[in-house]
């Protein structure tokens with residue numbers, strides 16, 4: 614799969630991704646909700662509901678960013694402990710403030726770390742989640758293998774990621790929106806047009822549906838399912854170690 618990076622410099626993808634999210638962190642939450650008209654909250658909620666049946670008590674949220682999924686899981690699942698890991702210090706700073714404001718500091722810990730080299734022992738977590746993160750991994754299979762390694766045997770992993778709509782007309786409008794409108798608004802609000810052009814490029818080339826399920830299988834996950842949302846704009850994958 615060709616590597617899509619946000620900037621034209623020689624820096625590796627991981628370094629560029631860290632810089633990009635450090636740059637856009639102050640406007641990340643606002644733009645997220647603006648671009649999706651708030652629907653993204655419902656997508657994250659659906660993912661959280663999909664791991665609720667096992668009543669996980671120790672959960673890891675990878676690429677946690679500003680902590681929306683971690684906070685949502687604390688409120689919806691009432692686990693003992695949630696750990697969020699992310700590359701970007703600036704995203705985490707905003708996340709920590711949100712966790713504190715929500716009065717969840719005793720349950721949620723956010724730490725800087727790399728999803729491709731997770732600082733946890735094997736079989737640590739009852740469940741592992743990642744929302745809009747895997748597309749940014751430098752090495753997708755390494756990142757997924759790490760998520761599997763730290764999940765306990767039988768534990769659930771849920772992955773929410775953008776995909777491409779199957780319907781031709783919807784696909785046309787979605788492409789126009791994400792290729793033209795989003796980078797334009799992204800430039801005005803965050804000052805970083807490249808970050809929002811990268812969003813379109815990276816979604817286009819990223820495997821979705823059966824192709825992504827094949828990768829999950831290759832990495833060793835079982836009972837892999839894909840649930841497309843909103844005409845296929847994004848998909849929730851669920852699998853078991």
Ligand SMILES: C[S@@+](CC[C@H](N)C(=O)[O-])C[C@H]1O[C@@H](n2cnc3c(N)ncnc32)[C@H](O)[C@@H]1O
Nearest residue numbers: 634676677678699700701727728744745746749
């Ligand atoms: C689009 S944001 C998603 C944040 C959050 N999960 C959400 O739902 O809003 C992607 C996040 O993934 C993080 N990220 C990308 N690659 C990573 C990696 N290899 N390890 C840890 N975090 C990573 C970025 O720093 C960024 O905060």
